Amino acid sequence: MKRIVDLIAEELEPAFAARGYDPGYVRVTLSNRPDLCEYQCNGAMAAARAYRKKPIEIAGEVVEEAKDSPLFSRIEAVMPGFINVSLNPEFLARYLQEMAAEEKLGLKEAEKKETIIVDYGGANVAKPLHVGHLRSAVIGESIKRIGRYMGHHVIGDVHLGDWGLQMGLIIEELRDRQPDLPYFDESYEGEYPAEAPFTISQLEEIYPAASAKAKTDEAFRERAHQATLRLQNGYAPFRAIWKHIMAVSLQDLKRNYANLNVSFDLWKGESDADPYIPGLIQRLVDQGLAYESEGALVVDIAKEGDAKEYPPCIVRKSDGAALYATSDLATIVEREQDFHPDRYIYVVDKRQELHFIQVFRVAKKSGIVAEETPMIFLGFGTMNGKDGGPFKTRDGGVMRLEHLIRDINEAVYEKIREKQKVPEEEMEQTARIIGLAALKYGDLSNQATKDYVFDVDRFISFEGNTGPHIQYMIVRIKSILEKYRDLRGGEETAPIRPAATGTEKKLQLSLCRFGEVVETAFYETAPHRICQYMAEVSDAFNDFYQENKILAEEDEGRQAALISLITLTRRVLDTCMDLLGMESPEHM
Numbered sequence: 001m002k003r004i005v006d007l008i009a010e011e012l013e014p015a016f017a018a019r020g021y022d023p024g025y026v027r028v029t030l031s032n033r034p035d036l037c038e039y040q041c042n043g044a045m046a047a048a049r050a051y052r053k054k055p056i057e058i059a060g061e062v063v064e065e066a067k068d069s070p071l072f073s074r075i076e077a078v079m080p081g082f083i084n085v086s087l088n089p090e091f092l093a094r095y096l097q098e099m100a101a102e103e104k105l106g107l108k109e110a111e112k113k114e115t116i117i118v119d120y121g122g123a124n125v126a127k128p129l130h131v132g133h134l135r136s137a138v139i140g141e142s143i144k145r146i147g148r149y150m151g152h153h154v155i156g157d158v159h160l161g162d163w164g165l166q167m168g169l170i171i172e173e174l175r176d177r178q179p180d181l182p183y184f185d186e187s188y189e190g191e192y193p194a195e196a197p198f199t200i201s202q203l204e205e206i207y208p209a210a211s212a213k214a215k216t217d218e219a220f221r222e223r224a225h226q227a228t229l230r231l232q233n234g235y236a237p238f239r240a241i242w243k244h245i246m247a248v249s250l251q252d253l254k255r256n257y258a259n260l261n262v263s264f265d266l267w268k269g270e271s272d273a274d275p276y277i278p279g280l281i282q283r284l285v286d287q288g289l290a291y292e293s294e295g296a297l298v299v300d301i302a303k304e305g306d307a308k309e310y311p312p313c314i315v316r317k318s319d320g321a322a323l324y325a326t327s328d329l330a331t332i333v334e335r336e337q338d339f340h341p342d343r344y345i346y347v348v349d350k351r352q353e354l355h356f357i358q359v360f361r362v363a364k365k366s367g368i369v370a371e372e373t374p375m376i377f378l379g380f381g382t383m384n385g386k387d388g389g390p391f392k393t394r395d396g397g398v399m400r401l402e403h404l405i406r407d408i409n410e411a412v413y414e415k416i417r418e419k420q421k422v423p424e425e426e427m428e429q430t431a432r433i434i435g436l437a438a439l440k441y442g443d444l445s446n447q448a449t450k451d452y453v454f455d456v457d458r459f460i461s462f463e464g465n466t467g468p469h470i471q472y473m474i475v476r477i478k479s480i481l482e483k484y485r486d487l488r489g490g491e492e493t494a495p496i497r498p499a500a501t502g503t504e505k506k507l508q509l510s511l512c513r514f515g516e517v518v519e520t521a522f523y524e525t526a527p528h529r530i531c532q533y534m535a536e537v538s539d540a541f542n543d544f545y546q547e548n549k550i551l552a553e554e555d556e557g558r559q560a561a562l563i564s565l566i567t568l569t570r571r572v573l574d575t576c577m578d579l580l581g582m583e584s585p586e587h588m
């Protein structure tokens with residue numbers, strides 16, 4: 001469906017043309033003075049300069065032309081030259097009715113369907129997921145969902161850190177603990193066991209122990225480093241251990257992501273890019289882009305007009321080892337080969353910005369990625385504790401994601417137990433659904449690049465700008481709909497009616513913007529737009545609900561029309577929730 005702003009523009013363009021003004025000046029926006037009008041057009045201001053007239057004169061002429069349009073209940077020219085309009089309730093009701101008839105609620109899908117890689121999650125294998133990984137997972141998941149809803153072919157890739165020093169550390173720690181394992185017997189020629197020599201809880205203990213040991217024990221650190229190199233060079237026994245680590249750790253990771261309602265199409269990692277590294281290096285050398293500098297191989301990325309000085313991108317260290325940038329570039333080579341994406345979106349901590357500037361520039365300079373392909377780095381800020389510093393456990397350690405979720409769910413559980421609105425058998429599931437929305441909305445409602453304060457008490461509140469508040473509004477609608485069914489039997493339907501009250505109109509005006517908001521959220525890579533919108537719709541619904549009687553309405557036709565309106569409200573809110581990777585419970 002066409003967006004309301006475009007329909008208004010199409011109505012004003014002929015009015016401009018009729019008075020001899022270029023219709024190209026017409027630009028319609030939501031009013032920034034909702035007390036005065038609903039939409040506004042500032043075209044007369046821009047045209048005034050070109051035609052050397054007073055803006056108010058042009059605005060007046062346009063209004064004169066358009067005043068009988070069936071789209072507007074009011075159109076007026078106001079000083080210094082704004083054209084203010086309010087929508088005709090008949091027109092608005094018809095628009096919403098059409099929206100309700102469409103599966104995607106009137107959203108205009110992208111004309112060009114793109115293949116998009118969203119690189120998010122980024123967990124490091126064998127290290128516990130911590131809150132730093134939370135943001136990437138939560139934001140990336142919503143971007144993937146929004147892109148899909150727009151009709152794009154979106155591929156979510158978790159891009160695991162599965163190839164680094166942590167592997168060497170675990171291997172050498174394992175050698176110290178269980179030297180008799182066949183992996184450490186150089187003369188062993190049999191098959192390696194299918195079963196891993198450790199469980200997930202042992203693995204979770206092995207890595208931190210090894211990491212701590214490496215800090216004080218230099219020989220151990222060197223052994224781990226060598227083991228990592230041997231693993232990367234394909235040494236069979238270490239590959240076998242690595243496979244065990246991967247299998248045990250992945251199972252755990254998948255469970256954790258599933259708890260967050262986050263899922264990936266590709267479970268690839270840095271290790272998958274490894275085979276592409278030699279070809280990549282060769283290419284960069286052949287193109288004359290990579291050159292030796294102090295034994296390392298580097299590519300210059302500075303451009304004229306850069307505000308900052310960007311250091312060259314190192315693609316090979318002097319000892320021959322690949323680096324983080326090498327691995328990301330090789331991954332891009334692989335992605336180009338497999339998918340030839342039209343757009344890349346990376347959802348990673350903003351402290352990695354320089355790394356991605358380097359990687360993107362090398363990818364473009366070398367032609368691995370076409371110049372016009374957008375490569376978007378969505379760098380997110382830090383999740384802080386109430387004290388302003390990075391979020392920690394009570395005793396100052398790094399908070400594990402699992403524990404964070406458990407704490408939130410427990411707090412929500414307490415709350416719904418006190419309120420006594422949720423049937424006993426639904427309590428646990430409901431606490432999980434609410435807890436997840438509290439967590440995700442708390443994160444997503446902030447512009448991603450900003451740091452934010454993690455405040456459980458605020459996030460789980462049923463009031464204010466929170467996920468649970470929006471769920472609460474949805475639950476209220478569900479309950480009205482249920483009571484209506486009991487009251488009237490079957491599913492009597494009536495078209496949405498022209499708004500009769502101010503709050504009804506306000507609700508309708510917010511609903512009609514759904515498609516526009518989703519589009520903006522996608523093109524700006526900004527899920528917080530959807531949060532803002534959900535809050536606006538819920539508030540509008542709440543005001544409407546306070547002012548209009550729905551279940552007590554005696555006129556059945558009028559009642560059915562109101563039911564249609566709140567049914568659409570519910571669909572809009574539920575769809576937004578889904579785009580952000582949340583759900584709403586049945587009771588709360």
Ligand code: ARG
Pocket residue numbers: 119121122123124159160161328346348
């Ligand atoms: N594993 C990395 C980390 O924890 C994040 C990976 C981000 N994605 C990427 N393509 N580099 O810091």
